[in-house]
Amino acid sequence: MFLNEMRNKDNIGVKWTIYSIVFTIICFNLVAILTLFLGNAKVIEESNIERLIINGDIILAVFSLICCYTFYYIYKEDDIFIICQVYTMVTIEFIVINTFGSYWGIEMRDRFITITAIYLYEGFLLSFIVYKNNILFKCILNNKLLSCIVVSILSISIIFAEIGKVISYEDVVIERIFSYLICGLIIFHFILVFVLFNNSIKTKRIIYSIFGASINILTVKNLYIFVLYNKLPGNINLFGYVLTFVAFLVIIIGLFYEMIFRIKESEKLKRNLNVFYAANEKNLQSNILVYNDNYKIVYANELARGVIGEGTTIEDQYDRLEKMSIFNIDKEISKDIKKIIELKGTYSNVLYFSDLKKYYEVHLQKIVTDDSNWIIGNFIDKTDECEAIYKLKISENRLKSVTENILDFIITIDISGRITFANTSAIESLGFKVEEVVGHNYGEFFKKYDGEVFGINNIKNSDIIKHKILCKNGESIRVESVFRRISSDFQAYVVVSRSLEMKEELKSLKVKYNEIKEYDKIRGEFFANLSHEVRTPINIIYSCLQLLNNQKKNGYESLAKYYIKYEKTIRQNAFRLLRLVNNLIDISKIDTGVMQIKIKNVDIISLIENITLSTAPYVEEKNINIMFDTSIEELIVGCDPENIERVMLNLISNSVKFTPKGGEIFVDIQVDETWVYVRVKDTGIGIPMHLKDVIFERFVQSNKSFSREREGSGIGLALVKDIISKHNGEVMLEDSSEMGSIFLFKIPNLVRDDVCHDDDNRAAETAIQEKINIEFSDIYDI
Template structure:
């Protein structure tokens, strides 16, 4: 018996007379998420979470009655079970049986579903594998003007010709074979009228994967298809009219096209009248263009309706368009105060517009006893957009036709222009040959017209520019104007510089070109440029010597003055050890400054002559940069500047010149210290990627103006060019740094904001030397102090 209980889908739970659970079938266990061992011997109170202790007594009282009990799953989810209570024997003991099903949450009925399907515009139906109709909604029945009883049990052969039936059968078979839904565009002929439907068909299967039936919906797209075809047709007509030679007469009849579309709209909407009113921008009003059925009555004798566009789009009338209105509201609609509205129950205005251009209005009207079956507002807005495209295409076609009639006159005018133009005017084909040239070609290049027309244009273009000339022309788009300076060969052999302009006209496959002889202008510009360069070079030399004189004079004056002071103290026998040390430090600092300046000049000169070489070896570049950063800590401390060092790797071996890396870092750090105020920050950061090690030196100093960022790496380039500078310097340090970085195969750049600080970033490629040169792998820490003293010699303590 227990095995039978477990196979039953209904929920079964058995209680003892004390309320303990002594059995629960598998269906209920699964729903409550319990194992049999978890639930046995539990009290019913624990599963129903009832606060009443007399639950078992109440269940006995409810014997043979139907009641909804609240059960809770193991995860505390509420499950409502519609239960029957029965008192029977279980294992020879009187027990309480609770048998039930979960309360169905569905509140809808089949009648509701049928009402839903019968009140939608889209046709819906169900067929079996053989195409027999099992169900059809009202919209589907209305297609054939039949009742549901007439449709159910029938086949497609009752309504359609053999060719249509075969196509429908092929579609059904495709859906069945693929076991997946599909959308079809289907042509149907009903009562000799052609209709197009977009149908969606879906095969359904039961839980055992056995076929049940095909459910389908179908939407009438006849109007949309007709309008789309007219759009495509008129677009093709416009494109055809663009070629004057193919036009014999213009045959786009806008009135006929819009009348045909209007008839389709009437058929789709079942309206009693339709009119299309075109907007006249000059007169600022609407002109009745198409009047179908009852619209002839309502627009009788009306030739023009004054109406400004800003009124149509005003807040007052904006909401009155693109929607349907009932009889009581019609008189309040724009334009209807001038139209006879007698006998109308419903009316609607839909704007015809494209890309914010107002073109006109479509009006629909329904007489008494007729009303819109469905809300077609969104659909009509879509149709109006397509109609706007048709009108624009036809207008464009008419315009193109008229313009092409003037083409022959333009060609005559072009001939006259070519004769009188001072420029070298020509037309060049895509094949690279001249098609037409003006007389000035002969005057400037010495080639006769027949000679030019017989040879490709790149025959007289300078060989170094011929390939670029062809590539530039091959990339031209229709209407683009390109300009180049090209050397053309004169007939006697020398080259003439022409300023060449061309525009490609795709429908003719030619380039229209114009050129001017600028050879003399270029010679004048070249002489002017040479003169300016000579003047600038002289200015640079003067600035350099002036700067160098200042740089040498300042430390020399300090050295001489200090020596004189020492000698004076010696003569007066006033020599103090502390003062002597102080004077010796002045001598040392300014000697280092002279040495630094001389070293920089020598190194720059070596780099210019190509004799400066790196002495590279495999080094731990992290240690090299960290050591030199640590070595300048005293300078930053003396200047009350916080120095921060950070790296994302602890060790990275690469081939580099450690002395030159130190020199790069010392120069960047000395610049940062010079221009960073007290309590500022200098951050040295190292980041390693797969290919490069990237080092940055960031400060919170005075920053660099945007217009100076491009020159700071130039030789002798300084941000502050005045003689009263914050810090001394020749202006060649960053140029030297740039050269050293590039010699390592890297690049350096700077970002900066005035009064916020600067950040110099350079990268060194990661690579290893096959045979490591150990000659230079010595401890450089002992030389760091001296190198720092030399590099920082132009930083004076206040």
């Protein structure tokens, strides 16, 4: 923000400078025109003073040309090169005409009105500054040295050709034609000056105003000469030489001013960029490296330099980093990386660095500047995660080897009854191919002795079932099978069957079962180490604190600005952590039986309505309409108001999170003799029906990827279910053909005789705002 403010201030200063130049030129033109047409121009013969001014003009012309080319050499801007070409022609014209004009016997008036072709060519080049999309403009820029030579030779040739024309022709008609042509060119130059000023205002570049002012003065000079020539044939006004002197002086002073201005801008930008340099240099999360277009390291932040060890010099650190560079670890890998960067401009992958014995998540981005290419590298240490994945794969391979080496049949069946896995022993013994078993219903193979299919949902985990399995050749194998649910969270089974002739291999089933449990444990520990919901707010808060810490050296005013900017971000992510910790604590309390429900007799209608209305400002900030409706105005029931409040805030925050702008949320209360029904309905994206039965289980989310658009830990609805269960109620996701989701919970319509009536909600109303902030902390755009 502070960079934008400084940039706006600088833009205002540049704009006023441009306006001042334009205003001065307008006043100059008005005065010059009034003096020209209303004043009495004196006839001045060529004198020593006039010759002195001409010599001064020649010196300034040469110096201004040197300044133009110097400015172009420093900043390499295409527009400046075209200006250089224009002033090359102006300088050559002025020097040749005023040096050799008297020698060839050309009168003073003819020195200014007969060089029509070169004046036309000057206007032609100036038009390229405005209209750049043409082949000739690109051709000039692609052949700069040749263009300079051509312009010089062409200028001299045109001048000598037209001088010869002046000496050879004295026809009045021809002279009048050239007069009209020069008049048109003067008007054309004034139009180009206007376009240059307009371009200067739009782009906020003073350099256009400087060139516009100089060209304007030269054009006014030509206007003076043209008018005085028609009034006073045979003589010329000394004011023309003075204007030429001023025009060259303006371009020289203007270029010096522009160079000083740009130097100051560069110094200011350098000071401002120190903030971002410090943020990268002190970044504790990522190793940041910068490569040049030769893939050599030109910068590494403190964390990256520290990877190779402490106690070494910076030069030694860079030398060692270069040896371990991603472009040096392997020729083939380096070649592939370079190819991908050239094609896509980015590269992302996880690579192993053998010298460091670490895995890094590598992100490379190609940055193209005016004069070179750079590659920004971000290296994140993923060693712990990769080692966990490696252990997980070892466990999977071990599990696979165990199942493949057991003679028992090991088959897994999902909730729909489809076989999802069958080991080699089962496939080979039954005579089928893998695709003939996997994906088919278990009833095609599992039969009772009388040929009927038995239902696995009615089988207990401890049951050992004797049945037969059909083979491809039509025969059957008599087996006894043990059915085990893979998890209590969903109906899926692993079935271990053995031939009755091989009953002695029963012990292998326990080995298999224990290894599956071990596999699940390792997988759970792995995902726990990658806890996105804990690290994300911590990283954000830490990054904000880093920025604030970097602002201390800039004074308390700068620190205050940054604090105001990032205060909301820090508070919101602190609330996210607090919400996650509270949910985990409450889940743990429920599991251990510590959590207690404090029942009070309260007006449930008023309680739900107050909660809904309290969230309205938050919801409306997202451009979502929330409405409340009830079938009864007052109803006293026994419940825990704080936990009911928590349930409502959780359901409403979920609705806000998954409802787009312009959507609606409906809170409705219905009552019968037994139950109080509370519905929270929204017009959001809805919940897939296959998650209907598991959405209230812990750590279940419709989108578990780290790149998901909406944050959440997946335990909020599980907590809602536990709280409602403590009230002897139920919570469910209702079926709906409309877009969105409908959550319904019901609690008993009972008044407790063993508790008092509570109608003082002032304390609760005071704390509800903070509770809303905590529950809504995952909604970033609120």
